[in-house]
Amino acid sequence: EQFPLELRCIERGFNSFVEKPLSVASVNDFRSYASLIDGALSSNKSVCLSVGYMFRYHGAVKKMKELICEHGGPVMSFSAQYYCTYTDNAKRFWWDVTHSGGPIVEQATHVCDLARFLVGEVDHDSVHTVAIRPNEKAGNLNHL
Numbered sequence: 001e002q003f004p005l006e007l008r009c010i011e012r013g014f015n016s017f018v019e020k021p022l023s024v025a026s027v028n029d030f031r032s033y034a035s036l037i038d039g040a041l042s043s044n045k046s047v048c049l050s051v052g053y054m055f056r057y058h059g060a061v062k063k064m065k066e067l068i069c070e071h072g073g074p075v076m077s078f079s080a081q082y083y084c085t086y087t088d089n090a091k092r093f094w095w096d097v098t099h100s101g102g103p104i105v106e107q108a109t110h111v112c113d114l115a116r117f118l119v120g121e122v123d124h125d126s127v128h129t130v131a132i133r134p135n136e137k138a139g140n141l142n143h144l
Contacts, residue, residue, distance in 0.1 A: 010040040053113040075119040082108040
């Protein structure tokens with residue numbers, strides 16, 4: 001089986017912390033495995049499978065969540081940007097979509113998690129992303 005580790009842990013009753021991405025397989029290829037994980041978690045509610053989304057535990061994010069809950073109304077919009085803060089990013093695999101899924105899967109996915117954490121499930125038809133590929137000429141942003 002291509003993606004067995006998380007499923008095996010859940011089936012054996014082990015709480016697990018996993019790093020993302022769980023896979024660089026296509027969404028269609030991974031969807032059936034994700035369904036198996038969901039089913040296993042539903043069958044064993046005492047098991048926790050947690051993905052490494054650490055931004056949601058930051059004090060500022062906790063305060064945002066608190067303010068949203070106090071307000072009580074629906075959040076009408078969520079807008080965020082991700083900037084790599086490392087001046088010398090030697091982790092070449094971050095930029096290689098065959099190894100880590102690329103910058104969107106590797107890092108900007110944290111913004112997606114924050115959106116879900118703060119405002120609930122996301123309407124995927126309303127999501128807009130812009131990515132600059134590593135092979136693009138520097139300064140050539142007019143296509144954005």
